[in-house]
Amino acid sequence: MSGRVVVIGGGIVGTSVAWHLACDLGWGGCVTVLERDPTLAQASTGRSAAGIRQQFTTAVNIRLSRYGLDFLRRFRTEEGEAVRLVENGYLILAGDAAQAAALGRAHALQRAEGADVALLSPAELAARFPHLATGDLTLASLGLSGEGWFDPVLLTAAMRRAAIAAGAAWQAAESAGIERGADGAVCGVRLTEGGTVSADWVVLAAGVRAARLGATADVALPVEARKRTVFCIACAEPPAGRARLPLMVDPSGLWCRPEGAGFIAGRHPVPDPPAAPDDLEPRSHEFDSVIWPTLAGRGTCFEALRLTGLWAGHYAWNTHDQNAILGPAPGVPNLLLACGFSGHGVQQAPGVGRALAEWMVHGRYRTLDIAALHAERLTGAPEVEGAVY
Numbered sequence: 389m390s391g392r393v394v395v396i397g398g399g400i401v402g403t404s405v406a407w408h409l410a411c412d413l414g415w416g417g418c419v420t421v422l423e424r425d426p427t428l429a430q431a432s433t434g435r436s437a438a439g440i441r442q443q444f445t446t447a448v449n450i451r452l453s454r455y456g457l458d459f460l461r462r463f464r465t466e467e468g469e470a471v472r473l474v475e476n477g478y479l480i481l482a483g484d485a486a487q488a489a490a491l492g493r494a495h496a497l498q499r500a501e502g503a504d505v506a507l508l509s510p511a512e513l514a515a516r517f518p519h520l521a522t523g524d525l526t527l528a529s530l531g532l533s534g535e536g537w538f539d540p541v542l543l544t545a546a547m548r549r550a551a552i553a554a555g556a557a558w559q560a561a562e563s564a565g566i567e568r569g570a571d572g573a574v575c576g577v578r579l580t581e582g583g584t585v586s587a588d589w590v591v592l593a594a595g596v597r598a599a600r601l602g603a604t605a606d607v608a609l610p611v612e613a614r615k616r617t618v619f620c621i622a623c624a625e626p627p628a629g630r631a632r633l634p635l636m637v638d639p640s641g642l643w644c645r646p647e648g649a650g651f652i653a654g655r656h657p658v659p660d661p662p663a664a665p666d667d668l669e670p671r672s673h674e675f676d677s678v679i680w681p682t683l684a685g686r687g688t689c690f691e692a693l694r695l696t697g698l699w700a701g702h703y704a705w706n707t708h709d710q711n712a713i714l715g716p717a718p719g720v721p722n723l724l725l726a727c728g729f730s731g732h733g734v735q736q737a738p739g740v741g742r743a744l745a746e747w748m749v750h751g752r753y754r755t756l757d758i759a760a761l762h763a764e765r766l767t768g769a770p771e772v773e774g775a776v777y
Contacts, residue, residue: 391417391588393748394577396563396601398423399433400544401726401733402593404741407547410554412742413749419551420585422577424562428541430668432595433734435701437618437652438540439635439645440735441478442503443529445494446773448760449711449732450501452739455756457534459738465546472539476634476645477531479517483639488527495529504533519627519687520636530634537635537645540734559585565604566590566723574605574723589748591724592717595704596665598727607717610766611728614656614705615663617670617698619679622650624692642682650696653679663702670700703731709770714740715747715762724748725763730773 393409395402398421409415428434440457444450460473482488491507498505508516508528516530552558562580569575576584594601596613603609627633635645644653655678657671675695683690706713706728713728724744729736743758753759 391748392586393417393419393589393591394585394587395419395421395591395593396566396577397421397593397595398426398548398558399428399431399593399595399733400540400737401729401740402591403544403547403551404737405591405593405726405744406551406556406741408741408745409748410551410556411547413745415745415749417588419556421548421551421556421558422561422563422579422585423558424560426558426560428544430666432702432704433540433544435618435668435699436540436734437537437645437654438734439478439535439537441531441535441635442498442501443478443480443494443505443531443535444773445490445497446711446760446771447497447501448758449736449773450498450503451756452736452758454502454534455739455742456735456737460538460543463543463546465542466549469542469546471543471546473536474538475533475536476632477533477535478529478637479531479634480529480637481513481525481639482527482529483524485526487639491527491529504531506530506532517633519689521686521688525639535634563594563601566592566601568605568720572720574720578604589722589724591726591744593726595727595733596702598704598725602717602725602727605717605720605723607720607723607725609713609725609727609763610707611713612662612705612707613665613667614660614703615667615671615700616654616656616703616731617672617674617700618652618654619675619695620647620650620652620697621679622694622696623689624694625689626650627687627689636686638682638686640682642679644683653683655679655682662705665702668700668702670698672698704729704733706730708766709772711771711773712736712740712761713763713766714743714758718763732773
């Protein structure tokens, strides 16, 4: 099958779609990726902490991450370099009985889907991670394998080079709108500097700008920019085995993992208002008010901390249920959605790229069925992902 595919957004999600079309499935048509920031310096991909986990609460999300894990383990750049996958696991802590019950329900689903996870009692947790204070905890869930973090910039750049070598094109351009023809189908993408790129398919992978661009095609998307600050910290007396520690998620929602000679950490702000897509100013005050005291309460090794750096990035937040919005737009079958990932886009990019490429090439999903994340669900009651965390 062939045709003109225009991908709006050259971050890891849009690049994965182009790579799977050009390099994996042998698409016979033209693939053009439009990206306003070719360096990705301001994009969510370039500012992500790039975790990958299987400890989700819905089957489709677990399956997407399991595909992504296998992809990351196998992928090599043209020089044979891996994507620096660190499989230290995730450690999710439950504080009260409700959180423990939620961890237990999620654990059953995760195990049924093949995830290598274990539940730990507070005593088992203390024995395994003696640097943590466990007196206020009821349960913990630990990924024994298949979870960790990786280098999303290296992966995106390598996929982009390979896709270009296979015939795809990258255009440094900002998309102003999606055009529809008299029959209602999309027919092109209008650029801010003028002109239109014609298309038989358009893939909307524009991150925090997806809702604005969707509206130009009369497609309403509940996607907002939510700002997240990442703090780089050093411990005066780091815990033993620091470099091998998992990414810890505290009952408060704070996360912390080893990075370089220290750690990085962050937490969603409370309240958590929408942010301007260009607002990348870190919330530096969160270190003293949230990060430091929470970590110090979780372990004495975190009492003497030093802030060594910080940055901010965005989640493309799906206000409906914090799950990705994928697949054909309602009423516009040749507009494919890949947005609203709510912080999961980097880890789900390989699976989403494969699925959407299959939809265009074969007219159906063959490897991963992502229909549960189609936009039609947005009219129903939300099944919120990650509520346990």
